[in-house]
Amino acid sequence: MSHPIEDLQRISVKFPLAMGCEPELDGVIPVFHRWIQDRAVDGMLIDVADYAHVPQGPGVMLIAHEGNYALDLDRGRLGVLYARKQPLAGDLEQRLAAVCCAALRAAELLAGEGEQFRIAGDQLEIAANDRLLAPNDADTDSAFRPVLDRLLDRLFDGAAHELCRDEDPRERFNLHVRASSGADAATLRQRLA
């Protein structure tokens, strides 16, 4: 019998910034406004939400109908995030890939704004934003890992990777990934295309 996580749509992926990259959050506000004008990233882009005043918060968000982009600082870790809200086509692996691609496209564009926005390229944080379909437990983990492993093999071109989960059952199902080697955002995205 398949696990409910197969139906997961609300997926969130964050690519942490490289060590030493600590851009001012405010600096990304005009960038996101420009993205809305230029329709630079996928989705129906609505507005920019500024949470730079919140310590360890969601930073600055670009709100879109389908999913939100952010230069995120949740728990003090800076990264480029895409949180999907609306359904995607395809199986779980394809949906995961689509969410990663959206985040990586944003990361690629941000990297063009300056070196301080560069992602580490060998890490990502993934969360199932749906506690009904994906409670943070061992069952979900067992069902999800094989799918994620296949995706990570593509993303990191077969490089070894470690997975780590915050096992607090109240948290969303989550995995932090660290690969033995990485690449820049554009390369990573091409590998998933």
Place this chain on the structure above:
Amino acid sequence: MTTWKEKLADQMPEEWAREIDIFEKQMELRRQGKVEEKLFAETRLRRGAYGQRYDNGKRNDGTGAKPLDYPSGDLTKGPETVWDAPGMQRIKIPFGGLNPEQMDVLADLAEEYSDAICHVTTRQDIQLHYVHFDDTPTIMRRLAAVGITTREACGNSIRNVTACPLAGVCRDESFDVTPYAQATMRFMLGHPDVQDFGRKFKIAFSGCRQHACGLVSLHDVGAIAVTKEIDGEPQRGFELYVGGGLGAVPQQAVLFDEFVAEGELLPITQAISRVFARLGEKRNRARARLKFLVKKLGVEEFKRLVLEERKTLPHDDAWTAYLEELPSYGEKALKQAEPLAAGEQAQRFERWRHTNVYRQRQEGYCVAAVTLPLGDLTSHQMRALADIARRYVGESVRTTVEQNIVLRWVRESDLPALHAELEELGLGEPGAESIVDVVACPGTDTCKLGIASSRGLAAELRERLASKQFELDQAVRDMRIKISGCFNSCGQHHISDIGFYGVSRNVGGYAVPHFQVVLGGKWVDNAGSYGLPIGAVPSKRIPDVVTVITDAYLRERESGESFQAYAERVGKKALKEKLSDLTKVPSREEDVSFYSDWGDPREFTIGDMGAGECAGEVVSLVEFDLSLVEELVFEAQLALDAGDLEAVTEKTYRAMLQGAKALVKMQFHDVADEPDQIVAEFKQRYFDTEIFFDRFAGGKFANYLFRRHESHEQAASRADARELIEEAGLFVEACHTCAAKVGSQPGAAEKTSSDSTVVTLEI
């Protein structure tokens, strides 16, 4: 696949589960076009599901108005409110009381359906923004499963019942008002007598008269705990006030009864509700709050009607049933009291303790305030705070009207460890209930009515003040700043030492964000008095306003003089003069930053207005005229301070007339300076054509002028005079907005002619 509805079926109160099912069915019927959109909008609002900025499917992206093509197409959830557009879910937290389990769920909901932020409001609610409407029934079910309802969080109903967050532990209170607030909420929620209001209705409780925590004076019904000796026995009751409210034209609540016995609290509130439902205005929303009914009838007549109504109410056991449980009511400390260990503590801790810790009347315990910047905390922080509460205080957590969270029953010896844990979460900042703790409504960030960025300004002020807060004089540190994005006062700007509300001004054909500076409000004494605006200053110069005013206060105050007393002694005219240099707006060539708002690089607009160069001169003329009109309103304020009510009446009327004339001149330059002609021309050109109409308030502000023109009634009291000033001020603001709108229309300048042909603009 299991749904939340199935999973939580046994955990939700049956009645609440049924209501949510009905709401979900209403949604389905609306999707099928079987429910009219206005009716559906009220249904939705009564479930706390609010609209949000840009939900009409349009947004100015900085280059012009652009459509937002939501996939739902023409399907709406209310007039001009697209189904798929993100909205706000307001969650009622009666008296701000939360337990850790509820905090966990709020954190989860913010994460899964919102933007991972829980926002604490100025009425102790929690709001989630950017929520998809289809998710709201699930949100409601998950809340219901932990004892929270969103019913009547918005709409024309009884909103969240608020209460002092120190109730039960306060050193000065008469008694703990919490069980009374809770009983009122339970009794009135969904009560048949509160379903036919013309407008919202807000209730607040305070344990004392002198502090600010309850803000009784600004509520429709405000109850202050008092005890009275009756037959030699102390009896609990309430000093009851009615008809207060902020909004565009604020009113102080007036005394209804010096002592309403505790057993009469609920039946009297029910009788008030019935009178309000029966006699309150229904068609004109602008005059539908209880304050207008109380004013119209006079408090004595209102009271007579309420007491008559009280006699006819069928008995309800619920009126007093809760009183039997009172002796056993009370929070219990999680840990045995223990004093703080002697010895030196870290400076950061001491600073936090100085501003954020309140010593309870129960020996050895404290209330610790968790300072939330702009009322925001993340899902992760909320969940971690729930854990902290579990470890230190159990269930004793409350939100505050200053947009913070307090942990009650912290034993003193735990304070250093608690602070260390809060610091780790980024929640250990000092400055609660100080000038740093700036309160702001959502403003242009998410509110459809916002004119200027209240949160952007608040964040800027907070950052600047926080860095030097411990260098500030205590008198300045004790001041409060509150900011609203528009005149509606959700940021409670009227009751702070320094208040601001967002307005727009037209400079050389471009809109420039400004804030009206409101001085003289009183936060203490349950919002004891309301301030009045003294003039508009460009948004980018507001930090300088704070500096100038606080410096002047420090320099010129007399020993022990409060800011309110200082402002009253020095006078508004002198204070306004101090700000005169700050009112100037540099040209775009000199400094373009003045033409955008805080935290938003887009060129500032109200609505989808663009810059109309061809109308530049005309707008300059009208803006010049309107600046003179503003001076008249200010003179009316000075007259009020001097107690000259006749002059207030005359000046406010003249201000509105001149404002109307300034607009008429844009189309008909030779209009005579004759009141009847000005009003007739204004009505024909701007009211009948709806050009003057506010998108949300309709013709409300024009009606201020028409009413005054019809009845030349003299202000009978200071409160009346105050209202005239507020109305004149709002009328002038509406003139500014209208002038900007008209000025932005291509060809508007051509309408400056001496003929009296009316030209309708498409706006």
